Amino acid sequence: MFCEKAMELVRELHRAAEGRLPAFNEDGLRQVLEEMKALYEQNQSDVNEAKSSGRGDLIPTIKFRHCSLLRNQRCTVAYLYDRLLRIRALRWEYGSVLPSALRFHMSAEEYNSECQDSAFLCPESHSGKMDWFNRYKKSLATYMRSLGGDEGLDITQDMKPPKSLYIEVRCLKDYGEFEVEDGTSVLLKKNSQHFLPRWKCEQLIRQGILEHVLS
Amino acid sequence: MFVSDFRKEFYEVVQSQRVLLFVASDVDALCACKILQALFQCDHVQYTLVPVSGWQELETAFLEHKEQFRYFILINCGSNVDLLDILQPDEEAVFFVCDTHRPVNVVNVYSDTQIRLLIKQDDDLEVPAYEDIFRDEEEDEEHSGNEGDEGSEPSEKRTRLEEEIAAQTLKRRQRREWEARRRDVLFDYEQYEYHGTSAAMVMFDLAWLMSKDLSDMLWWAIVGLTDQWVQDKITQVKYVTDVGVLQRHVSRHSHRREDEAHALSVDCARISFEYDLRLALYQHWSLHDSLCNTCYTAARLQLWSLHGQKRLQEFLADVGLPLKQVKQKFQSMDVSLKENLREMIEESANKFGMKDMRVQTFSVHFGFKHKFLASDVVFATMSLMESPEHGSGTDSFTQALDSLSRGNLDKLYHGLELAKRQLRATQQTIASCLCTNLVVSQGPFLYCALMEGTPDVALFSKPASLSLLSRHLLKSFVCSTKNRRCKLLPLVMAAPLSAEQGTVTMVGIPPETDSSDRKNFFGRAFEKAAEGTNSRALHNHFDLSASWRRSPQQQPPPPISDLRPEVVLAGWQDTPASPGWGLQGGAAWLPHAQAVIELKAEDRSKFLDALVTLLS
Numbered sequence: 001m002f003c004e005k006a007m008e009l010v011r012e013l014h015r016a017a018e019g020r021l022p023a024f025n026e027d028g029l030r031q032v033l034e035e036m037k038a039l040y041e042q043n044q045s046d047v048n049e050a051k052s053s054g055r056g057d058l059i060p061t062i063k064f065r066h067c068s069l070l071r072n073q074r075c076t077v078a079y080l081y082d083r084l085l086r087i088r089a090l091r092w093e094y095g096s097v098l099p100s101a102l103r104f105h106m107s108a109e110e111y112n113s114e115c116q117d118s119a120f121l122c123p124e125s126h127s128g129k130m131d132w133f134n135r136y137k138k139s140l141a142t143y144m145r146s147l148g149g150d151e152g153l154d155i156t157q158d159m160k161p162p163k164s165l166y167i168e169v170r171c172l173k174d175y176g177e178f179e180v181e182d183g184t185s186v187l188l189k190k191n192s193q194h195f196l197p198r199w200k201c202e203q204l205i206r207q208g209i210l211e212h213v214l215s
Numbered sequence: 216m217f218v219s220d221f222r223k224e225f226y227e228v229v230q231s232q233r234v235l236l237f238v239a240s241d242v243d244a245l246c247a248c249k250i251l252q253a254l255f256q257c258d259h260v261q262y263t264l265v266p267v268s269g270w271q272e273l274e275t276a277f278l279e280h281k282e283q284f285r286y287f288i289l290i291n292c293g294s295n296v297d298l299l300d301i302l303q304p305d306e307e308a309v310f311f312v313c314d315t316h317r318p319v320n321v322v323n324v325y326s327d328t329q330i331r332l333l334i335k336q337d338d339d340l341e342v343p344a345y346e347d348i349f350r351d352e353e354e355d356e357e358h359s360g361n362e363g364d365e366g367s368e369p370s371e372k373r374t375r376l377e378e379e380i381a382a383q384t385l386k387r388r389q390r391r392e393w394e395a396r397r398r399d400v401l402f403d404y405e406q407y408e409y410h411g412t413s414a415a416m417v418m419f420d421l422a423w424l425m426s427k428d429l430s431d432m433l434w435w436a437i438v439g440l441t442d443q444w445v446q447d448k449i450t451q452v453k454y455v456t457d458v459g460v461l462q463r464h465v466s467r468h469s470h471r472r473e474d475e476a477h478a479l480s481v482d483c484a485r486i487s488f489e490y491d492l493r494l495a496l497y498q499h500w501s502l503h504d505s506l507c508n509t510c511y512t513a514a515r516l517q518l519w520s521l522h523g524q525k526r527l528q529e530f531l532a533d534v535g536l537p538l539k540q541v542k543q544k545f546q547s548m549d550v551s552l553k554e555n556l557r558e559m560i561e562e563s564a565n566k567f568g569m570k571d572m573r574v575q576t577f578s579v580h581f582g583f584k585h586k587f588l589a590s591d592v593v594f595a596t597m598s599l600m601e602s603p604e605h606g607s608g609t610d611s612f613t614q615a616l617d618s619l620s621r622g623n624l625d626k627l628y629h630g631l632e633l634a635k636r637q638l639r640a641t642q643q644t645i646a647s648c649l650c651t652n653l654v655v656s657q658g659p660f661l662y663c664a665l666m667e668g669t670p671d672v673a674l675f676s677k678p679a680s681l682s683l684l685s686r687h688l689l690k691s692f693v694c695s696t697k698n699r700r701c702k703l704l705p706l707v708m709a710a711p712l713s714a715e716q717g718t719v720t721m722v723g724i725p726p727e728t729d730s731s732d733r734k735n736f737f738g739r740a741f742e743k744a745a746e747g748t749n750s751r752a753l754h755n756h757f758d759l760s761a762s763w764r765r766s767p768q769q770q771p772p773p774p775i776s777d778l779r780p781e782v783v784l785a786g787w788q789d790t791p792a793s794p795g796w797g798l799q800g801g802a803a804w805l806p807h808a809q810a811v812i813e814l815k816a817e818d819r820s821k822f823l824d825a826l827v828t829l830l831s
Contacts, residue, residue, distance in 0.1 A: 166259050168252070170613065184233065184283055186263060191609035193264035195255060214622060 002039065002068040006032045006075030013082050019093070021086045024107040024129065029076065036072045039065045087133050091140065092156055095203070098133075106130050157199050167198045169210040178204070216324065218311070218331045221421045225311055225333060226254075228286070233261040235284040237276065237292060240268040240612055241446075241679060242596045244291035246415035246439035247313060249619050250432045251288070254422055266612040267292060269756055270301070277302050284308075291315060291414050297322040298330055313417055315410045315448070321348050321401070335412055335420075343400045407734035408810075410448040415439025416457060423464070430468050430484050435619065437461055437486070437577045441589035442597070446679065447686055458575045462488050465577065484581045484621065489588070492557055493574045495638055496591055499631050502548070503531075503541045508638040510687040514694045515569045519646035526567070533563040585624060592619070595630030598637045601677040637680065640671035645688050654692050656701055659830035660723075662823065663688060665710040675710045676720060678756050678811045684708070685722045693727045703728070705737070707826070709819065717816040737810035744825035748818065756811050 009028050016022045043065045050058045087106065090098060106129035145152035175188035178200075186194060188204075193213065204210040218224045234255075238248045248264065255262050265280065267273045273292060287310045289298075294314035299322065304310070312323065313333040317340070323330045324342050334340070419436035422428040440457050443449045449457075465486050494512065497505035506512050506527065516530065517523035531541055540548050557573060564572035578588045600615035618626035644665070648654060654663045663685075665672055675681045685708040693702045705726045712718040723737030814822060 166256070166261065168256065180233075180261070186283060187279055189265070189279070191266065191613050193613075195252075195260070195262050197261075213617075 002035065002065075003071045003075065005035060006072045006079075009079045010075050013079060019086065019089060021083065021090065021102060021105050023105045024083070026107065029079070032072055032076055036069055039069050039072075043069070083129070084132060087129060088136060091133070091137060092159070094206075095156065103130065106133065157202065162198050165197060166195055167201060168193060168195050168213045169201050169205065170194075170213050171209065172211050173209055175204070175209050216327055216331060217336055218333055219336075221333060222424050225331065226421065226425065228309075229288070229311070230258055230260055232286050233263075233284060234286045234288055235280050236262055236264045237267050237273060237287065237289045238264060238612075239291035240266060240600060240608065241291060242442035242593055242600070242615075243315065243413050243415055243439040245596065245600075245612075245616055245619060246435040246442070247290050247413075247418045248616070249435050250415060250418040250422060251290070253429070253432060254418075254425075254427060257427060266609050266616075268608050268612075270296075272608075274302065277304075281305070281308065287311070289314065294319045294323055294332060294334070295408070296320055299326065304329065313414045315412065315414055315443070317409050317411050318342075318405050318407075321404070325349065333417060333421075335417065340411075341404065343404050347400050348397055406739065407736055408738055409734045410443060412453075412457065413439040413443050413449075416461070419464075428464070430486055431621065433461070433464050433468055434484065434486055434577075434579050436464075437589050438592050438596070438619070441576060442593045445590055445593050445597075446683065455575065458577075461577070482582055484579055486577055486579050489576055489578050490557075490573050491576055491578070491588060492560060493572055495594060496631060496634060498545050498586065498588065499591060500635060501542050501544050502536070503538075504635075504639075505545075506530075508635075508642045510641075510690060511571075512569065513642055513645075514687070514691040516567065517691075517695055518642075519649050519691070519695075530563060530567055533566065534559050581621065587627075591631065591634075592627070594634035594638070595627050597679060598633035599626070599630040601674075601680050602633050603673045603676070637674055640674050641680075641684050641687060644669065644671065644675070644684060645691050648688060649691060649695055654688070654706075656704065657707075657823065658827050659704070660826070661689070661692065661701065661704045661706045663706065663708050665708075667711050672711060676712050678720065678722070681708065681710050681720055682722050682724070682811065684710075685724045689724050689727050702726075707737075707823075711816075712813055718813050719816050719819060720811060720813050721819075721822075723810040735810055740826060740829055741810050741812050744822055744829050745812070745814075747829070748821040748825045 005028060009025060009032065012022060012025060012028075043062055046058045046062050046065075049055060050062065090102060094102070144155055147153040147155070170193045171188045171190055174190050177185040178188050179185045180196065180200065186196070188194070188209065194210075201210055201212075205212055236248065236251070238244050252262070252264070254260075263280070263284070265276045267276055273289075277287075281304060285307055287304075287308065289310060289312045291314050293310070294312045295316040295318065297320055298310060298312070309329055309331065311331050311333055319332060319334065319340065319342065321343065323332060325345055325348075413436070415436045416439060419428060419432055422432050440454070440461065444454045465488055469485065469487065493509065494502070494505040495509045497509075506516075507518055512518070516526045518527060528538075531538065536552060540552060545553075561572045564570070576589050578586060580586045596615045596618055599618055600611050602611060614626060615630070617623045618630050647669070648663055648665075654661050656662075665675065675684055685706055688708065689706040692706070696702065703726050706724045708722045708724070709719050710722075712720045721741070723735070723741060725735050725737070
């Protein structure tokens with residue numbers, strides 16, 4: 001039946017857990033687009049025929065194909081848009097440098113300098129996801145720099161309002177030296193506990209090297 | 216040097232700095248550490264906490280961290296050795312030592328800048344005077360070379376020379392006398408090891424001084440003190456005095472409860488003073504189990520024998536408790552029985568020869584369901600820290616540290632289960648040792664060795680559990696034997712430590728007397744014996760620290776016929792404050808009533824022989 005491939009794309013994203021980005025299903029997308037092309041061509045020929053020979057019985061078929069085309073478009077747009085939202089969430093989760101595994105799941109990197117909006121709304125052009133990510137990153141950075149006076153404000157820190165300036169953390173694996181803001185460093189060994197400024201530890205907590213100790 | 220004003224000279228100094236905390240592995244140190252952590256968190260002092268369980272770990276950790284920190288705080292480690300010599304710190308490093316081990320090393324006392332002791336001076340310290348120990352290197356070169364005098368008579372020169380020689384001989388003799396006196400003074404001072412005020416109480420005092428004490432901190436101080444009592448580290452008199460001190464704090468914290476208008480919510484921690492039974496964990500266990508597994512009752516009633524079991528039944532009948540009730544969980548016992556339980560048990564206990572059935576202690580309530588006695592928490596935390604199920608030492612340390620927080624009650628309950636297992640294993644091992652007559656008299660001391668295949672022997676590889684076992688064994692043995700002389704002997708106990716390395720841990724317990732002042736002489740003895748026999752021994756635990764000596768020569772392995780890898784002798788250490796890794800089988804004076812050393816299994820027998828000769 002028509003539109004099944006597109007449904008599969010949507011289902012694939014639906015199945016993926018919140019925040020995870022599955023690999024870009026280039027194959028599936030290509031099949032959907034081919035299907036759309038085939039439908040469109042069939043429709044073209046039928047419309048011409050209907051106009052020329054006045055065959056009214058072709059009109060329901062044309063309408064049906066048109067609906068499938070629209071449905072395919074909706075599905076692919078939904079697929080691509082959802083992926084973009086997930087990529088945006090990745091920026092907030094992981095910071096500006098993405099782990100390589102995630103980068104692999106994104107589509108090809110073509111560093112077009114198309115405007116951001118068009119990349120957002122015209123997914124058929126296959127402009128790279130990486131490209132989109134880079135531009136989003138840049139846009140976010142510009143925005144952050146514009147806040148807070150001269151130095152800018154890093155709004156990706158402290159997503160939840162912090163309760164205290166310093167937190168107690170415990171080291172789960174040997175990490176080595178870790179520099180604190182006044183230039184001195186702390187040696188992070190397994191099972192040592194430290195009391196450090198919150199914002200310095202957040203990165204390491206996300207990476208799983210430190211563990212916040214609640215008492 | 217001793218710090219007189221804790222707040223100005225310690226807290227305000229470290230408040231603006233980053234500090235490194237070295238915490239030893241015992242419950243008192245854990246409690247002191249929690250109190251200090253709470254204070255630091257309140258004032259945003261950046262600190263790093265490193266758990267250490269022995270001298271080697273302390274040294275390694277110090278080497279790793281010394282570049283990054285200037286201020287170091289040592290809790291329950293380091294006061295009884297020459298720290299500067301062992302750690303070799305930089306000039307600007309400052310050490311704050313809060314330690315219960317006594318005697319405090321004289322170098323630590325008289326070092327002016329680098330070592331600051333957080334010890335109350337009203338503890339009976341008896342530090343020898345400065346002049347008796349240190350002597351400025353006066354110029355003995357009292358320039359006697361006045362031969363080149365111009366224009367003096369030869370006869371005058373000769374008399375002057377004679378006078379000079381006489382003066383020098385006199386000085387030399389004085390110096391020799393001074394050195395002999397110094398050796399005596401130091402020997403007397405460092406002969407016995409014992410413990411001072413709990414570190415947790417010292418930290419609580421500091422918090423109180425700054426008006427930052429909370430009831431949580433008070434509870435930790437109570438647990439620290441109770442730990443000292445459970446492990447027999449302090450005398451009964453001192454315990455009662457310290458309980459009095461803490462009771463004043465408890466009444467200060469709890470007077471708010473009596474005012475109905477401002478009653479605290481049920482979830483807040485409420486600490487109260489109790490004059491409660493001495494049975495271990497009895498509220499979390501059944502009364503019967505608790506009676507069987509508490510050393511005090513098990514020893515007095517001699518529960519390892521059939522006769523003892525009958526006595527237990529008689530005891531329960533005398534109290535008036537039906538057997539069915541006593542064997543079920545304490546919480547499900549009839550309320551009518553629980554009402555006057557303590558008084559009834561005390562009365563009957565007096566008839567059966569157990570005069571000190573009740574002891575002054577504290578308990579804490581929060582919520583509707585959670586009630587703990589201080590000794591319960593001590594047993595739970597001790598079992599968590601020494602349980603063999605966690606991989607490395609530091610994992611168990613973090614578990615134990617977490618269990619002291621109020622939010623981690625599940626860990627505390629887990630610790631209680633482990634403690635029950637430990638107590639049961641202890642009693643079973645004692646019963647088997649006594650029934651199979653494993654405790655033999657070696658002349659000047661009693662000796663017992665645990666075989667490799669004994670069930671639960673893995674539970675006794677750590678020093679605190681082994682010393683608990685040994686002390687209980689000695690008490691039970693004293694109750695069971697009819698031999699008068701044996702009752703006054705100390706005990707040396709050995710247990711296998713590591714099968715691959717063939718090492719054993721040895722513990723020495725001083726003799727059981729009513730008025731014991733908890734001073735242990737085994738440290739010295741162990742060290743001497745180990746030296747004498749060239750056994751390969753390691754005094755790693757902080758209690759042995761006084762005899763920590765470094766011997767660079769490797770000894771060839773002696774030919775040993777029958778090696779039982781069980782006995783690790785705690786040796787006597789009597790070299791005062793000489794740092795180093797002693798390759799001796801001697802036991803060091805343990806600050807508390809035991810000395811612990813680790814020894815190669817092969818060296819055990821000759822070590823034992825040396826010990827016998829030394830002590831007889």
